[in-house]
Amino acid sequence: MPKTSAKDALDDPTSVEVRxxxxxxxxxxxxxxxxxxxxxVTSQHILDALAxxxxxxxxxxxxxxxxxxxxxxxxxxxxxxxxxxxxxEMYVRAAYRRRGVGSALLVFLERExxxxxxxGVRILTDQDNEAALGLYFGLDxxxxxETVLAKEx
Ligand SMILES: CC(C)(COP(=O)(O)OP(=O)(O)OC[C@H]1O[C@@H](n2cnc3c(N)ncnc32)[C@H](O)[C@@H]1OP(=O)(O)O)[C@@H](O)C(=O)NCCC(=O)NCCS
Numbered sequence: 001m002p003k004t005s006a007k008d009a010l011d012d013p014t015s016v017e018v019r020x021x022x023x024x025x026x027x028x029x030x031x032x033x034x035x036x037x038x039x040x041v042t043s044q045h046i047l048d049a050l051a052x053x054x055x056x057x058x059x060x061x062x063x064x065x066x067x068x069x070x071x072x073x074x075x076x077x078x079x080x081x082x083x084x085x086x087x088x089e090m091y092v093r094a095a096y097r098r099r100g101v102g103s104a105l106l107v108f109l110e111r112e113x114x115x116x117x118x119x120g121v122r123i124l125t126d127q128d129n130e131a132a133l134g135l136y137f138g139l140d141x142x143x144x145x146e147t148v149l150a151k152e153x
Contacts, residue, residue, distance in 0.1 A: 016101050018108040021057040021069065023047055028066040029057070036091040056112045060092065060101045068092035070105040074118050085118035090132065102135045124148060
């Protein structure tokens with residue numbers, strides 16, 4: 001039987017598998033992070049980060065190909081009863097976009113955050129990032145009337 005192509009597989013949304021990243025994904029995470037952020041981090045840096053368990057790192061696969069990743073974080077404060085969550089990275093390789101992979105990654109991270117007691121999540125994105133905004137609005141995220149401040153230290 002001929003092997004199913006990535007495109008055929010993507011036409012079937014059930015073929016997109018999202019799972020927690022593990023140490024075997026370090027090289028692909030390093031490559032995708034460079035594609036996305038233009039930042040070079042070594043695979044060892046990623047292995048060390050994964051080992052801390054502080055960041056939820058999700059990987060999307062189609063057949064045996066790694067096609068995207070996303071990261072979530074959460075933190076607790078005495079001021080609130082439940083921890084707050086944040087989606088910090090979301091990347092799908094260009095050839096695999098618009099097939100539900102980003103949505104699958106986001107739903108997966110939401111579930112993982114909820115398991116950790118998180119009841120609300122936020123995402124920072126550029127106002128002109130139509131793809132990201134479309135993805136987030138489509139999954140019921142609402143725009144907040146807040147200003148982001150930043151400073152180099
Ligand atoms: C944003 C990104 C992760 C979306 O991934 P994706 O796998 O294409 O997303 P999905 O296929 O799940 O799209 C879900 C919905 O988002 C919206 N959307 C996605 N891409 C879009 C685009 N280019 N233009 C407009 N809307 C878009 C659509 O409403 C889409 O639903 P539809 O295809 O049924 O119309 C991907 O485009 C990406 O990696 N971009 C570069 C990195 C980036 O900007 N990351 C976000 C930083 S916060």
